[in-house]
Amino acid sequence: MSKDKITLFWHRRDLRTDDNHGLYRALTEKENVLPLFIFDRNILDELEDRADRRVTFIHDALSEIKETYENNGGSIIVKYGTPEDIFPEILSEYNVEAVYTNRDYEPYAKDRDENIGQICKDKNVEFKTFKDHVIFEKDEVVKKDGGWYSVFSPYKRMWFNTLKGNEFDTYWSSKNLDKLYRSDPLDMPSLKDMGFERKDDHIPSSRVDDELLKNYSDKRDIPSVRGTSRLSVHLRFGTVSIRKMAKKGKALSGSWLNELIWRDFYQMILHFNPQIVTTSFRPEYDKINWRNNEEEFEKWCKGETGYPIVDAGMRELNETGFMHNRVRMIVASFLTKHLLVHWTWGEQYFAKKLIDYELASNNGGWQWAAGSGCDAAPYFRVFNPELQTKKFDPDLKYINKWVPEFQELDYQQKRIVEHKFARERALETYKSTLK
Numbered sequence: 001m002s003k004d005k006i007t008l009f010w011h012r013r014d015l016r017t018d019d020n021h022g023l024y025r026a027l028t029e030k031e032n033v034l035p036l037f038i039f040d041r042n043i044l045d046e047l048e049d050r051a052d053r054r055v056t057f058i059h060d061a062l063s064e065i066k067e068t069y070e071n072n073g074g075s076i077i078v079k080y081g082t083p084e085d086i087f088p089e090i091l092s093e094y095n096v097e098a099v100y101t102n103r104d105y106e107p108y109a110k111d112r113d114e115n116i117g118q119i120c121k122d123k124n125v126e127f128k129t130f131k132d133h134v135i136f137e138k139d140e141v142v143k144k145d146g147g148w149y150s151v152f153s154p155y156k157r158m159w160f161n162t163l164k165g166n167e168f169d170t171y172w173s174s175k176n177l178d179k180l181y182r183s184d185p186l187d188m189p190s191l192k193d194m195g196f197e198r199k200d201d202h203i204p205s206s207r208v209d210d211e212l213l214k215n216y217s218d219k220r221d222i223p224s225v226r227g228t229s230r231l232s233v234h235l236r237f238g239t240v241s242i243r244k245m246a247k248k249g250k251a252l253s254g255s256w257l258n259e260l261i262w263r264d265f266y267q268m269i270l271h272f273n274p275q276i277v278t279t280s281f282r283p284e285y286d287k288i289n290w291r292n293n294e295e296e297f298e299k300w301c302k303g304e305t306g307y308p309i310v311d312a313g314m315r316e317l318n319e320t321g322f323m324h325n326r327v328r329m330i331v332a333s334f335l336t337k338h339l340l341v342h343w344t345w346g347e348q349y350f351a352k353k354l355i356d357y358e359l360a361s362n363n364g365g366w367q368w369a370a371g372s373g374c375d376a377a378p379y380f381r382v383f384n385p386e387l388q389t390k391k392f393d394p395d396l397k398y399i400n401k402w403v404p405e406f407q408e409l410d411y412q413q414k415r416i417v418e419h420k421f422a423r424e425r426a427l428e429t430y431k432s433t434l435k
């Protein structure tokens with residue numbers, strides 16, 4: 001057993017060594033900082049796909065982090081198991097003075113941190129958490145009476161009013177790596193050790209081009225062009241810093257910054273409303289007479305609805321783990337309105353497939369589309385897939401890429417339901433419950 005007093009820095013959704021708040025605080029407040037990551041079986045055991053692209057992404061990000069730490073004379077403990085099992089082991093193996101980590105606002109994560117905090121407390125180990133994943137968290141942006149906002153526009157106004165000017169400052173964790181606990185390189189489990197296979201994907205760069213941001217508002221809705229940052233996977237796993245990105249957004253593109261504020265907004269909504277993981281933000285929507293037809297759902301999943309823009313989106317998702325935001329809105333509207341399938345089905349399917357899957361934003365996006373969420377599209381707004389195509393894929397480039405057979409007669413005859421009929425059915429069904 002090592003007798004040196006150490007502080008653990010526990011990485012979770014912050015897989016970077018630069019501008020990492022909790023890591024910076026550990027390195028500047030304590031000596032001998034030993035980083036830690038746990039491949040959490042509570043999460044991994046739920047993944048059906050043994051070649052899940054997110055596990056490869058995390059493994060690669062950790063390998064880079066490990067190299068950085070080892071180049072600076074330290075290393076990182078990487079374990080496979082549940083935090084409840086791993087922590088007691090580490091606390092008895094090392095002389096741990098404190099555990100530092102960045103906050104996570106998902107209900108599972110909050111329970112986990114409470115448990116681990118208690119395990120630490122029982123051993124007289126300090127457990128400290130920091131804000132790193134968002135610009136403003138929890139109740140930092142609230143109404144004058146202390147209540148939280150359920151509508152985005154006033155939230156956004158208050159978000160700007162709350163800025164003091166230092167929110168985007170860098171935490172220079174990477175300049176303090178001399179405070180790492182001196183260690184020989186430590187072992188790290190391979191994907192195979194954990195029962196996973198490698199999934200090689202083209203991961204978008206974690207850098208965003210200034211020109212792209214300057215043109216963002218003009219191009220962001222066109223799925224056939226590279227008009228959005230593709231940073232979602234990096235923001236999800238913290239391989240980029242939200243502070244750096246928000247600073248860029250403020251300087252170069254208000255409309256892009258707006259999207260980062262939506263991200264804060266949905267994290268805040270989830271923090272105050274953990275029940276929305278399984279139930280509608282507006283509970284009356286759960287009483288709608290959903291059709292929930294399994295065969296139709298299956299066709300939607302496979303991209304076989306006969307609506308080219310919907311099928312293109314689903315095929316892009318299945319093949320790459322990504323889907324353009326405009327198309328996410330179209331396929332979500334189609335599932336919840338044309339097919340009258342409860343939004344949780346689609347939300348769960350996205351959760352399985354999206355490389356950038358983020359509970360708060362995914363839930364927010366789905367409930368927005370279904371009309372059941374906070375500040376959602378009204379239920380009577382039913383996207384017309386053809387009009388959406390004319391507007392956002394006028395030269396059919398996106399559709400051609402993912403559904404090359406879309407002009408064949410056979411394909412056109414496969415429409416799962418006619419738009420006009422589906423629209424009226426959706427309106428009647430929603431109306432009869434919501435009055």
Ligand SMILES: Cc1cc2nc3c(=O)[nH]c(=O)nc-3n(C[C@H](O)[C@H](O)[C@H](O)COP(=O)(O)OP(=O)(O)OC[C@H]3O[C@@H](n4cnc5c(N)ncnc54)[C@H](O)[C@@H]3O)c2cc1C
Pocket residue numbers: 220228229230231232233235236259260262263266323324325326328329332350354356357358359361362363364365366369
């Ligand atoms: C049904 C549905 C499900 C969604 N599920 C997710 C999800 O699981 N994970 C996820 O990160 N985003 C989700 N979004 C939001 C959005 O589609 C993606 O963030 C975006 O497509 C990612 O591409 P980008 O990085 O190029 O985004 P950009 O347009 O470049 O935006 C920059 C960043 O802002 C954030 N952002 C953008 N749009 C939104 C939004 N509407 N809500 C919250 N944050 C946003 C993301 O972090 C994104 O990377 C969902 C949207 C819908 C309609």
